[in-house]
Amino acid sequence: MALEVKKLVGGYSRIPVLKDVSFQVKAGELVGLIGLNGAGKSTTINHVIGLLQPFSGEITLNGVNLQKDPVDYKKQLAYVPETPILYDELTLREHIELTIKAYELKYDDAWKRAHKLLKIFRLDNKLDWFPANFSKGMKQKVMICCALMIDAKLLIVDEPFYGLDPLAVHDLLELIEEKKKAGTAVLMSTHVLDTAQRYCDRFVLLANGKVRAHGTLDELRQKADRPGESLDDIYLSLARNDQNE
Structure with missing residues (x-):
């Protein structure tokens, strides 16, 4: 087991946004x-990465509890946000160096992985x-390189495709497949x-x-009683039903 979210209730104020959310990422x-x-x-992602404190519930990563041991928990994860966050005064090289120091990575091995990723994304x-010299898509690629060079147990990617060209999207998906094969849990x-x-x-x-449904595509089809339909059709059907309730 990698990530486990149990009965999570949370949000940004006293009124909860998340209501008893539970799921796993193996x-x-x-x-x-x-x-x-x-x-x-x-909001769910911000709780999983530790930016928000839950009102109640539990989040663990390979048995390490986020609230009880946040440092060891966060050492295991890498995160690619929807909007790139870079330091204006640091070069790309210095962003790589900062990532190596923050995660206490082995210097030569980390740079070897970084060079491979930088070449794939043409950086x-x-x-x-x-950062002032980079387009939005290039900034996103920097974030991706910094996250994927870490040997993380959990990779979280939030809306990763916005701003990326088709080739970069293809490259990212292939890299995520490689991470999966190496045993990384991925939440996207x-x-x-x-x-x-x-x-x-x-x-x-x-x-x-709330978690409206979860499972494989076939399991979602069975739950929605829509055999053979696409994820898009199934989700739109469930979403419309929720709005009409």
């Missing part, structure tokens, strides 16, 4: 976190560039449901801060 699988705007996806000749939030359908092993569908 080692070596990609779980898609799906939901409309305001469903609770970002290997831009090590001395500052996305609105690109056709891509999620092709690459995710299981899904967690959120609506109004």
Whole structure:
């Protein structure tokens, strides 16, 4: 078992956004976190990475409790946010160096992994560039490189495809597949449901801060009584039903 979220209640104020959210992400699988705007996806991720304190519930990663042992918990995860967050005064090279120091990585091994990733995303000749020189897509690639160079047990990617060109999307998906094969648990939030359908092993569908459904695509089809339909059709059906309740 990698990530386990149990009966999570939380949000940004005294009124909870998340209501009794529970799900798992096992080692070596990609779980898609799906939901409309305001469903609770970002709030869930912010709790999982430790930016928000839950009102109640428990979050563990390979048996390490986030609230009881936050340092050891966070050492195990890597995160790619929806909006790139870079330091204006640091070059790409210095962002790599900072990641190595923050995660206490072996220097030569980490740089070997970094160079491979930088070459894949065509950033290997831009090590001395500052963020001001990068496009949004290039900034996102820097975030991806910094996250994937870490030997994390859990990789969280939040809407990773926005701003990326088609080749970069393909490269990212291939790298995520490699991470899965190496035993990394991956939680991905996305609105690109056709891509999620092709690459995710299981899904967690959120609506109004609750887990509306979870499981494989076939299990979701059975739950919605819509055999053979796409993830997009199934989710839209469930979402419309929630809005009409």
